[in-house]
Amino acid sequence: MTSWFSRNAGRLILLLLALLLLGWVLSGDKDAREVETPERSAAVKVGLTTSQAESVERVLQLQGQAEPEQVVSVRAKTGGEVAATLVEEGAVVEAGQLLARLELDDRPARLRQAKAAERRAQGDFDAASRLADQGFQARLAAERARAELEAARAQVAAIELDIAQTQIPTPIAGVLNRQIARVGDVVAVGEPVAEIVENNPLRAVVRIPQHRIHEIEAGQAARVTFLDGQVREGTVRYVSTVADAQTRTFRARVAVANPDRNLPSGTSVTVEIPVDEVRAHAISPALISQNESGELGVKVAVEGKAGEIRARFVPVTPIRADAEQVWVTGLEESVRLISLGQGFVRDGDAIEVVPQGELAPTGEGER
Numbered sequence: 001m002t003s004w005f006s007r008n009a010g011r012l013i014l015l016l017l018a019l020l021l022l023g024w025v026l027s028g029d030k031d032a033r034e035v036e037t038p039e040r041s042a043a044v045k046v047g048l049t050t051s052q053a054e055s056v057e058r059v060l061q062l063q064g065q066a067e068p069e070q071v072v073s074v075r076a077k078t079g080g081e082v083a084a085t086l087v088e089e090g091a092v093v094e095a096g097q098l099l100a101r102l103e104l105d106d107r108p109a110r111l112r113q114a115k116a117a118e119r120r121a122q123g124d125f126d127a128a129s130r131l132a133d134q135g136f137q138a139r140l141a142a143e144r145a146r147a148e149l150e151a152a153r154a155q156v157a158a159i160e161l162d163i164a165q166t167q168i169p170t171p172i173a174g175v176l177n178r179q180i181a182r183v184g185d186v187v188a189v190g191e192p193v194a195e196i197v198e199n200n201p202l203r204a205v206v207r208i209p210q211h212r213i214h215e216i217e218a219g220q221a222a223r224v225t226f227l228d229g230q231v232r233e234g235t236v237r238y239v240s241t242v243a244d245a246q247t248r249t250f251r252a253r254v255a256v257a258n259p260d261r262n263l264p265s266g267t268s269v270t271v272e273i274p275v276d277e278v279r280a281h282a283i284s285p286a287l288i289s290q291n292e293s294g295e296l297g298v299k300v301a302v303e304g305k306a307g308e309i310r311a312r313f314v315p316v317t318p319i320r321a322d323a324e325q326v327w328v329t330g331l332e333e334s335v336r337l338i339s340l341g342q343g344f345v346r347d348g349d350a351i352e353v354v355p356q357g358e359l360a361p362t363g364e365g366e367r
Helices: 002-034 107-130 136-164
Strands: 044-052 054-067 070-075 080-085 098-102 167-169 174-179 192-198 202-209 221-226 231-239 249-256 268-283 296-303 309-315 317-321 326-329 334-340 351-353
Touching (some): 044 268, 098 192, 202 268, 309 351
Antiparallel strands (some): 054 268, 070 192, 098 167, 174 192, 221 231, 221 268
């Protein structure tokens, strides 16, 4: 027996040490299980900014295109060779102002001939009229003379009109956008000579979504922003009563005064139509985050139990925005926004307010 113990003494010592080590581990694990994990009790230091609601226009913002009020193709009413063009392209013209003139050719000679025929017909009619009461044949001769006189007068009038139509005026005021027929060109009746564009007023054409059409009607004020940054006041002049079958949108026109005609047409524009006025807060976009449900909101400081201050996530709805700030609704009239350290607090966390200068911006996102 003694020899067996002597042979296995090393193994017995190792086994005993293993059992003692296992007991110590289990004892320590039990102690660890008995120690509760402490809750997060330290308040997070944050900076606050007081925000006051203000009256803000809620606007419908639409993208559209600027179009001229009217585009007229001035066409020749008689044929002939262009003798002169009287206005340079790009010039502003008034209604009735001459744009071009055609060669008269033989028109003056034909007019003299027609007037001579009219005088002869007039003499024949006067002579026949004096004999009209001498019987049936005399009265019939007088009627024939009257008809010939009317025909001669009509011929004179037609040639005079043809001569007048060699002068080509603009039917509307506007800008000579294009001189189509130039000196030496021969035009036929109905062929275009020039194009006049009237840009006053200018029309901003937009498409209104079907779920917002009930907010828009003719007569509403609007603001139109052009690509160069110019902002002009306008008025809704027309709203379609039938939606487009493809897009389910309603076509609308906003008239913009353009007395100097310096606003071009054919460019893209942004149209804002105020639809009502609401109370909203202007805040930095950096203060807006999302909760676990995907709602947009901001974190504010509220009084908790026992007078402590806690963070609260409040959902908001953006209604307007520019390059620097966003106007949101959903907040009380006056709130204390967590403006610094908001990335380190969750809804319901205790917070400690410190002066803004003592808390550097973290730039951390929402957890």
